[in-house]
Amino acid sequence: VDVVNLMTFDYYDGATHDMAADTRTAAEGLHGQLAALYPHKSSAKLWSMIGVIEMPGIDDYGPEETFTVDNAVAVEQWAAAKKINTLSFWALQRDNGGCPGTGGSDSCSGIAQDTWAFSHTFEKFTSGARK
Structure with missing residues (x-):
């Protein structure tokens, strides 16, 4: 196995989530499994085998x-500090603020966000500027 990608959204458990904290928790769990x-393999090598996929904004479950x-x-x-392999998100076309309050939109x-706000935020990671 080269990379395992976590899709850190759509938990559907009825709880309100801190999505950044839950991303870290999920990745730490995967690190332990690996x-x-x-x-x-070293801890650093294991982190380099982990990818994280986020869904920008309100996911399919809802505002929680x-x-x-x-x-x-x-x-x-x-992600940059851990030197994970991949940081990306689900559905590039969602990276705009065209429908505030709408959950699970395609x-x-x-x-409310600027167009491409998530792409520009992750750009440091994907461009290697932080690596």
Whole structure:
């Protein structure tokens, strides 16, 4: 296995989520699973086998699971520090603020944001500027 991608959204558990904290928790859990599978690999190598996929804005469950631009900043900084393999998001076309208050839309994030705010936030990670 080269990379395992976590899709850190659509929990559907009825709870209100801090999506950045839940991303870290999910990735730490995966890191632990990979450590059990590959005990000979270093912690750094295991982090480099993890990818994180976020859904910008209000996910399919609803406002309790809203990934904000502030969450994106926190996740990008954490991902760069851990040197994970991949940081991306589901549905590029959602990266705009065209429908505030709408959950699970295919065409917008459902939050007030600048167009491409999530892309520009993750750009530091994907461009290698932080690596």
